[in-house]
Amino acid sequence: MMRGKVVIPGSAEGEVMVSAEPLSFWGGYDFHTGEIIDRRHPLAGQIATGKILALPFTRGSSTTTAVLLEAVRAGTAPAALLTTGVDSFFALASIVADEMYARPIPLLALKPVDYASLRSGDWIVIREDGGVEVNAEK
Amino acid sequence: MVGAKGPAAKLAMSILARMAEVYGATELMDISAAHIDSTIYIGEAGLEFAERLAGLGAKVAVPTTLNVSGLDEHGWQEWAVPADWAAKAYRQMVAYQSMGCVPTWTCAPYQTDLRPVFGQQIAWGESNAIAFANSVLGARTERYPDLLDICCAITGRVPAVGLHLTENRAGQLLLRLVGVPLALQQDDSFYPVLGHLIGEVAGEQIPVVDGLYARPTEDQLKALGAAAASSGAVALFHIIGVTPEAPTLGAAFQDRQPENVLSVDMGWLRQARSELTTAQGDDLQMVVLGSPHFSIQEFEQLSKLVAGQKAHPQVKFLVTSSRVMVELARRAGFLQSLEDFGGRVTVDTCILASPMLPPDIKLLMTNSGKYAYYAPGMLNTRVTFGSLADCVRSAIAGRVLRDESLWEE
DSSP: EEEEEEEEOOOEEEEEEOOOOOOEEEEETTTEEEEEEEETTTTTTBBBSSSSOOOBBSSTTHHHHHHHHHHHHTOOOOOOOOOOOOOOOHHHHHHHHHHHHOOOOEEEEOHHHHTTTTOOEEEEOTTTTTTESSSOOO | OOTOHHHHHHHHHHHHHHHHHHHHHHHHEOOOOOOEOTTSSHHHHHHHHHHHHHHHHOOOOOOOEEOOOHHHHHTTTGGGOOOHHHHHHHHHHHHHHHOBBOOOOOOOOSTTTTTOOOBBEEOOOOOHHHHHHIIIIIBBBBOOOOTTHHHHHHHEEEEOGGGGGGGGGSEEEEEEOOSSSSHHTTTTHHHHHHHHHHHHHHHTTTTTEEEEOOOOOOOHHHHHHHHHHHHOOSSEHHHHHHTOOSSSSSTTTTOOOOEEEEOOOOOHHHHHHTTOOOOSSBBSSSSEEEEEEHHHEEEEEEEEHTTTTTOTOOOEEEEEOHHHHHHHHHHTOOOOOHHHHHEEEEEEEOOTOOOOOOOOOOOOEOOOHHHHHHHHHOOEEEEEEEEHHHHHHHHHHHHHHOOTTTTOO
């Protein structure tokens, strides 16, 4: 079991969608559908709703937080987020989602070596203490 | 909770304090200005957040400018903006204005009266504005995301971390321009291309450019920063001999060694330029300029290019800017030739922040690296990137024309 730094605590489980490329949610995430719409991004066309979304960090626009908050309200957000460094944009969206709707998104920062070991399609269980089980029994 | 007076300030301080923990800040510090990006209407949640704060009686504690909103307050009816969407975007404008912010409605707040000064501690949202304030002005802001920017403005405080502190402003990645001719360095189209390249390569490092011998204008640096903050997360860049914290290599790196050194040659620049174009062929429906918002100098430059000319009847021509800049341009006589040309101007917003473009528009041309980066995904359009002069010539011809002479091998 690997262990991440807990940025926003919470438990979640689901299929992981992983990319080595950062993403701006503004222009990159359709909160009406949960689809990744930045055509330059390797995950373009995939739906992240309910998945464990792993992105190294957020790119570009400071509107990323607002889009993620909309996704929480609309029910199209990922179940949890994994990053390599502490991503303040994801953290803020999760904190405001907690303050406004009592629905924070768990957020963990993984060591680069652990992050690199993730494979899209793996089933992942995230525990409140930052433990991450990969390919755990569903 | 110091500084938290009333329920709105308590909510803002609660979010700020939790974020301070995320940032690993041991203390908060004062700011003396803010710029709010949360003004862009995205959906119900952002509006609920704004109206919650406004309803609790929130007031900003420092002079605060407002970024683009979701609509041209007085001109949205001329475009394809749905009325119910406009009503909500307008409520969001009212909410932020009610907090005592200055209704600048611009993504180029550094080209207003409330332009920050060197060393000033500020809390700015809007990625291009953050890059410009830090890099070109030497003011100090972290990359404040939407929703946090307004919390900083209400409390007048920020976590004392990141780019607010001198030691975190040193360059990390050295990019040496190699074999880039001076004529290209002096051309407008060079800066969005270089910015796009920098954003892609910099990751989370602070990039430093060496080997720029041209003397870039403020608007060229604005274009560079906007492109770098679109393709990447660049919040601060240094250019040796140009930006204020980089008179020398030693100063830019604070006498530390670069973590990486890369050479930027013409081959790499050509590749970056080609990435900004997603359209094929020379069909053209619309030219869009003004991301970031057009300045008075850009209006002057454009007015000369379009004087006595007419855009092709099949090509729409739009400039996005701020209400103040457009008023200045009008009084300076720079708008008449643009209107005679068949060009239109929209204020308070832009094509990315407002659903204003007619749905049949699928082929755009722009001189903006930011429009070129975001329009394909956000607006389902294909874009051709070109210089300002290319955009004007193409609008006249009714098809894409680009001067390749500066970019050829």
